[in-house]
Amino acid sequence: MGMTAVAYLISGMLVWGGIGWLVDHWVGTRGIFAGIGAVLGMAGGVYLIVRRLGA
Amino acid sequence: MTGSSTVLAAEFPPSVEDFYLPSILPWNAHDSYWFTKVTALVWVAAAIIIIFFLVSYRKPQLVPTKKQWLAESAYGFVRNNIAVEMIGPRGVAFAPYLTTLFAFVLVNNFFGIVPLIQISPNSHIAFPAILAVISYVMFIAVGIRHHGFFKYFKNALIPPAPWFILPLLIPIEFFSNFLVRPFSLAVRLFANMFAGHMLLLVFTLGGFAMINANAWLAPVSVVSWIMTIALTFLEFLVICLQAYVFTVLTASYVQGALADEH
Numbered sequence: 001m002g003m004t005a006v007a008y009l010i011s012g013m014l015v016w017g018g019i020g021w022l023v024d025h026w027v028g029t030r031g032i033f034a035g036i037g038a039v040l041g042m043a044g045g046v047y048l049i050v051r052r053l054g055a
Numbered sequence: 056m057t058g059s060s061t062v063l064a065a066e067f068p069p070s071v072e073d074f075y076l077p078s079i080l081p082w083n084a085h086d087s088y089w090f091t092k093v094t095a096l097v098w099v100a101a102a103i104i105i106i107f108f109l110v111s112y113r114k115p116q117l118v119p120t121k122k123q124w125l126a127e128s129a130y131g132f133v134r135n136n137i138a139v140e141m142i143g144p145r146g147v148a149f150a151p152y153l154t155t156l157f158a159f160v161l162v163n164n165f166f167g168i169v170p171l172i173q174i175s176p177n178s179h180i181a182f183p184a185i186l187a188v189i190s191y192v193m194f195i196a197v198g199i200r201h202h203g204f205f206k207y208f209k210n211a212l213i214p215p216a217p218w219f220i221l222p223l224l225i226p227i228e229f230f231s232n233f234l235v236r237p238f239s240l241a242v243r244l245f246a247n248m249f250a251g252h253m254l255l256l257v258f259t260l261g262g263f264a265m266i267n268a269n270a271w272l273a274p275v276s277v278v279s280w281i282m283t284i285a286l287t288f289l290e291f292l293v294i295c296l297q298a299y300v301f302t303v304l305t306a307s308y309v310q311g312a313l314a315d316e317h
Contacts, residue, residue: 003304004231007239011231016223044223051214
């Protein structure tokens, strides 16, 4: 279902981007971890879509 | 002709204030909003649905009457095209709830375009939120009853994947299955009904604002009001679609909770 796929993508980015953002605050960097987190989360979301919704 | 025609209307840029209707039961009270038009409409919706289904099924005929046909096709539609289609044979057990949900959302939404009523209770977040909470609790409870507590959460949270990416995936699963779902369910319905009401307000009140500003703008006002009528038909589409989407998503969450691991 399309809605589930979009939910996975967005939550992947939000969760890991958010965690990265917290790490940024913790370490004192200015957004590098948020960026890495968003990309990682996106990758995780794509992986989940393939596993859960794909063949 | 410079005299402005004085057509009375609410002030033009409609705001969120326009959704907060005056209190009915302590008439026009400013400290008690327990019973407003919106509250009344929800009770009316419940009454309409109960009475309609009771009356139309009082003396069921083999060759259905018109009312019975309507009730049966509403139930049949939800049972066959939503419950069984999404959940499978087990979906029949959920058809009564899904039909009630569908009818309730549909009637409540429909108040949004009934002339002289024209506000949907669902344009207040509280009502979609409660409906979403019911769906949320239901699909988790169904999953726990079907699989058992630990197995259900293991199914829902742990995807089939190698162990070293699980730490990456489990938070995503948790977020999308247990936080995004109820939120998006409620917000989708609320935002659609809110935006629909706002749209109709803008075009209706905009017509009044223009005719009040300058009588020469009257033709434009008429265009604006014709747009209101056209948008009302668009709203009808949105109303049916949102009632359908809410029901289908609830059914699909129940299906996900019942699904065996894959």
